[in-house]
Amino acid sequence: MAEKTIMLCCAAGMSTSLLVSKMQKAAESDGIDAEIFAAAADADAKLEEKHPDVLMLGPQVRYMEGQFKSKLSIPVEVINMQDYGMMNGEKVLREAVKLIG
Structure with a gap:
């Protein structure tokens, strides 16, 4: 089992999957x-199944931030739009790790 579990949530899962792979490469290095x-539409099921340490939301689902914050006891943060657009896995990973503490 990994030391840290980071979940990203977006509308469809396409661009976030690319960001996940860039974050994994940064974590390895x-x-x-x-x-x-x-996760996308299956976010609630994934939260139950994986119990992440932090939830990072894609900018396109920032409207869900309050909803997740009210029901979760983990950090919930919207990914910086520029980092998301540039697929900057290293910066997003650093932010997630910082939130975990």
């Missing part, structure tokens, strides 16, 4: 033991 995965 930084020696961070993390399980990173994406």
Whole structure:
């Protein structure tokens, strides 16, 4: 089992899957033991199944931030739009790790 579990949530899962792979590469090169995965419509089921340490939301689903924050006891954060658009896996990974503490 990974030391850190990071969940990304977006509208359809396409672009977030690419960001997940970039984050995984960054984690490997930084020696961070993390399980990173994406979810879309199945977000609630994935939360129950995987029990992530942090939930990062794609900018397109930022409207869900309050809803997730009210029902979860983990950090919930919207991914910086520029980092998301540039698929900057390293910066998004660093932000997730910082939120986990």
